[in-house]
Amino acid sequence: MFNYTLRRLLLAIPTVLFIAFIIFLLLELSPGDPMSDMPLTIPPEVREQMRLSLGLGEAWYVRFYKWLYMFTIVEPSHMLAGMTGIESLALEGQRIISFQTRSPVADIIAQRMPQTLWVVGLSYIFGILISVPIGVYSAYRQYSWFDQAGTFVSMVGFSLPTFFTGPLLMLIFSIWLGWFPIIYDTTLIVDSFSDFLLQLRQMAMPVFVLTLYNAAQITRFMRASMLDNMTQDYVRTARAKGMTEKVVVLLHVLRNSMIPVVTVIALGIPTIFTGAIITENIFRVNGLGQLLITAIYASDFPMVLTLSVVFAILIVAFNLIADILYAVLDPRIRYD
């Protein structure tokens, strides 16, 4: 097991490097330009100078090497310095600078992370908490009205895109009823009960939209996995031994059914960090998803590249975690 993990970790390094290189090339070949959203009143020669001052005058391999150096050496040293509080750990030299803000990309990512974790993370947790019981009960009472209703709701959650449900909720709850604010206040500091209520109110709509979507997916998985196990021989044996239905379903079936579901949940965790681009934009929750999309629009290459590679690392890491979890949960699976 240990050998396997080590092997996978070592293999992950060239994988991530390769991903970074491909993303860099894609950005390089994409036709956008960081000067494109500047007004036409800026003359071409000034544009050219601005482009040069962004470092775009250098050859692509030089820029990739510089980015790689900053990403793997300079930025981690700054992170380490930030965590330990020892300023001298931070290496001198240029950091990865965003074209839009001319400030270090890492600082902006750190600033945006909490919003995304709060809203998207919470909706993921809610999604799991809601979907597991619904999935279990739907499978246990297959084709009952509860199962039908659950199937209907998860189909709705699956098929309605968030760019539809988001504005719909806004129209109903903000404009008609006036319960929740349209604009998410990212500066709100929760230090009193009333602020906490305000935070709940402004989070309600985006969290609901995302929860519906997450729950829909996990419910279907949970239900399918339960149904697979319900007809297994060991279930009949358990019942024959005279165990109560509660013990049969919640102890025997649920535990076995959770194995694939847990890995699915683990694989979904990186999406918390990538944020929900559309939902964040609609509700102005200025998190990582919104950061990524504005950076793409503005052709802010260092920002897009850094964010995408961070996401790639998370995805590679959680794939590994899911595989290991699988082996831990299911003793029948051995990788060695």
Added chain:
Amino acid sequence: MTSRMSLLGAAAALALTPFAAMAERGASGHLNMVYWQAPSIMNPYLSGGTKEQEASSIVLEPLARYNENGELVAWLAESIPTVENGGVAADLMSITWRLREGLVWSDGTPVTSADVAFTAEYCMHPEGGCAQLRNFNGVEGVDVVDERTVTVRFGAPTPVPYGPFVSANSPIIQRAQFENCLGPRAPECTDANFSPIGTGAFRVTDFRPNDVIQFEANPNYRDPALPHFATVTLKGGGDAASAGRAVMETGEMDYAWNLQLAPDVIATMAQGGRGAPISAFGTLVERIEMNLTDPSADLPADVRSTRAAPHPVLSDIRVREALSRAIDRELLVEIGYGTAGRPACNLVPNPPIFASEANDNCLVQDLDRARALLDEAGWTPGADGIRVNAEGRRLVLDYQTSTNAVRQDFQALIQQWWREIGVEANLRNINASVFFGGDPGSPDTFQKFYADVEMYANNFTGTDPQNYLGALRCGLEPRPETQWQGENINRFCDPAYDALHAELTQTANIEERGRIARQLNDILVQNFVVVPLVDRGRVDAHANSLGGVRLNVWDSGLWNIAEWHRIQ
């Protein structure tokens, strides 16, 4: 009776004036603004974007700026230097500014002429990539005369010397703060770029790039009674529609910037009753540009769309005129812009002194005249209604623009009108970041102009069109040798035009400048090289409880934010 009425009116106006009730700084409390494009930086010298210019104008101020009528008013300077008052040298080679007395930065230190000179040094640094370099065009040097006086020297006679340090494009920055941020070191100064120290009514307390900015009243602001608001939040991001809603329907926000929305959408929002849209017109004109060179893909890359290959169809002025006459500009405005647009017949629609009145006949759509012109030019209707010339060439034009709902509506309408006169248009739309991106490797940039006609909007900053009109001189066209950079998009070249423009650059008298600029405008428009469509205004919205807003398209919309106040 009438005098009594007016007295009563005056009394009522006085009673309604909120200044009387709260003549103290910060009495109006908190102001919430929403910009659906979020500002990325507070330093306008490092970003040419409008959103950054507007946001930074809350903090940073110029020596002089344009008011809502486009008139130059002294801001940090005592007065506007002119030739008459001796501020501008008689030979037009220099301008001398004098700062107001007792000016201080928000950190309490005095504003001196050294700061002004430093601002020029900062922007003119060869490695800085300053976005506002155009304002410093032709500046030879900036000399400090004394504590409060500075002289800008030009390399050539400059009849309009109001480029450097004028308007929100070119505000004064503090030397002490930016001293170590010159040239290539500019991006290292994150704190200075995010929280510049200024002279404006507010100072930054928290800046989150592309998200939100918080301000508080500047304790050292020069007018002790201003600003009326104590704190300001500028929230960015989202879309124009929900920004408009937040002001006019839910009342969460007090001010929303640049609502580029369909006219009926804005009208519906205004029925929400919490706020109202306001609009103002500047110099932004949506136009069709005619390619005077051949964009045919059969030509070699170094000839295609260059002056080496004249356009086989559009070189004929009669065809160009027919295309313009077939357009119903009133209908375009009604469908695309509503109150935020006016039909345009001129490339320079504003300010009034530069706006020609010679072209107003473009307002009436004249399909018969258009057909007659095409007949005259030898294009006769073919079997399918599309015209064919003697050589058998069909009158088919490629018509490109950027991807944008209004522009695609315009394309469809114009395609229809052109079809009625026997011209077929192949429509294309290109993502804005590519179209305006200027990447010489891309075939789809508006500069490369690999199409017969293209549509977009352009304007000029400030109130003087000299540089704007100068763009269409010979030799300034994008071509392979210039990496396809250049502003003469039409590849227009007329020595008479160039000579007239040269005369403009030598003329200081404003009436004369107006006459010459109008003539230049007429040459372009009457040759149907540029076909103006719509004079586009800017629409903002403010809450009914927000007073003092005077929408200004010549400078920053937030130019008088110090005077904004709450109406009870």
